[in-house]
Amino acid sequence: MSLAAAIRTGEVAELPSRRDEDWRWTDLRGLLRAVPPASPPGDAAALAVGPFAVLAEDEVVFLNGRRLMGLDALTIEAGAPRVLALRFVSQAEGTAHHSDFALTLAPGAVLTLLESHESAGEAYVADSALDIRLGEGARLERIVLIDEAADAIAVDSAEVSLAPNAVFAQAVLTRGARRQRSQTRVRHPGGGARVRLDGLYLPAGARLADLTTEVLHQGVDGTTSQLTKGAVRGQARGVFQGRIVVEERADRTDARMGHHALILSERAEVDAKPELLIHADDVACAHGNTVGALDEEALFYAEQRGIPEAEARAMLTEAFLVEVVDRIEHAGARDVARAWVAEHLREEA
């Protein structure tokens, strides 16, 4: 059951619904009566510049599910650190498309992956699937900016598998869409491999942003650190589902998960499910979850200093969210992310 399968077969019954436990807060079946027709090729000449254009050495672009340049599968060899931009652009109206991409990092390879989901259309249905493999000691930092149309339905899924001593770090930043989910599933072999899975959502209007992750600890000595923060405005909804599984014998696993959200308007909603499923005893696993409003005293203080209320709210919210951005290692990407957060926080809700 997945959006990809529904697009491929045209069967509405393939769409996940709220009866599926993992989709209870992000219902797709109730939203679509029929799977929209396939998207047309799109106009490559009308393509805008991507958000990470100045930072990347190479670029792989998918337009309406079709690859414009680069390869469907890419292997990064060991050597000097590389920076790759991966763009999924939807230039469609009322149609559906799906993209597939596979990325392999050879042992010892180092890559910064700057991924963007961009929109030049409306009411489309977009799905993308990424298959990422990291060899022994490889290092990948993946930064994802999701900027879909307000009335789009978009799901991106990444399957990540690591070899021992590999390092995988990720930050997903999203404004949501009519329904938007970013899901990441990591197979963690332990053996000194490290995973950082961060997320940030700031949906406004009637958008829904869903960050779903699953980490399977399958071997001894694995580390996972996870921090997701969100702010919801208008009638928007933020969804966080984080699952950490420690399989039998995956001893000495150290996994930490944090999710903290601000509800900034009366009609906004946050739904969270931070799960720990532990089958080994020698572990240290913890999660923390908080949901609340902005601190009224801090707001009052800022207003006392002559800062208009709207700006004061944006400032305080930004200060709350920026912890996630600060964890991004690539300096250029960090600046882009910070500017992106600041810009979208000051938009009309």
Place this chain on the structure above:
Amino acid sequence: MAAVKQTIEHVEALEAYKHGFSTDIDQEFAPKGLSADTIRFISAKKDEPEWMLAWRLEAFERWQSLEQPTWAKVAFPPIDYQDAYYYAAPKAKDGPASLDEVDPELLATYEKLGIPLREQEVLAGVQGAPRYAVDAVFDSVSVVTTFKKELAAVGVIFCSMSEAIREHPELVKKYLGSVVPTSDNYFACLNSAVFSDGSFVYIPPGVRCPMELSTYFRINAAESGQFERTLIIADAGAYVSYLEGCTAPMRDENQLHAAVVELVALDDAEIKYSTVQNWYPGDKEGRGGIYNFVTKRADCRGARSKVSWTQVETGSAITWKYPSCVLRGDGSSGEFYSIAITNNRQQADTGTKMIHLGRDTRSRIVSKGISAGHSSNTYRGLVSAHPKAAGARNFTQCDSLLIGKSCAAHTVPYIEARNASAKFEHEATTTRLSEDQLFYAMQRGLSQEEAVALLVNGFVREVLQELPMEFAVEAQKLVAISLEGSVG
């Protein structure tokens, strides 16, 4: 430290499951299987009015259209609902009028279980010792309820459900099914159709119940299920503390226990509900044991009402229950304190739901899960705030402790905040017993088992403190027994 010392002494004198005996007593059964006729049989046995039978039959019809849910993290073979007795009762001579008429075998059973059924025995204790009234439910019927006269003097109604249906139909009609509707879930629906006995409590406005009330549930008959129904109503400004205990004989078969407990708290009322659940957990290989599939819910209907659930879950092959609070009244509050211990092949999927509907509602959840052996222990909980629940507050703490390599501990919290002024905090940890601490305790001359009991008691202390005195001591012993043989 006295309690700790007692635990240690108890560990030395461990018996695996001391309530595992069965009583050989003349019993009568409903015909095996489940049909509308079974329900008519039960209703007739209890001499119920027509409206009660109609209610049961409607529930049965609904139940037939439902499917057994599968979402919990518990695994068990399909249950054959036709292969069980839905009614089993000790043969009585027109209902005993006094204790002297109760079958001596039954009295001996309760004596063996340590439940005081004779009021003077309770009084004979130490001067000033707390007294508590008992409703003893044996398979499908209540055999005796103590202190009824004294309670009636202050207006408190404490009797078996069957009696309440006959004597207080207006209260039963008003409240039964108002917290857990017939079709709430599969097992609640089954219970509504075939429920036998349970306790009924009504505390009138402004009354503080003068003693602890308790019900002791005992499954004795083989191939039977127990489907008790409990209803507690605390009228405006009333207070009651209620305890529940349960045991069953050791058998190779699995027996179903599907109870429904409904609590109603009106304005400024407070209900404290404590459970020490010690159903037979099955043997080391997971043979036998009770399936404990229970629906417990409190409706904090009145403003500033309060309900507190405390549970110590050590028994049952499978525990699947979520004592919940619907915080409807403005300023109402709910609490949930839980210790769930699983050992050998036991499975538990338990937690709570705190549903904030009213303004300024508060809830607090403290859950301590301990898994050992090959067991699986899941905390599953929901905290939600409705758009109208301005100022809702929740604090949740879930800690899990793993003892051994083959057990599992899961934490699955659901948080749904639909209110900007709601403040929800949740924290959870999963660890094993600290080797340093074990080493330290053993250095001081404790055996490994004593050291484990000491550390575990420290781990669950926060919850034990919430239990009424006489239960706390009992629960502490249970904790030690349940973990017997889990280390080394």
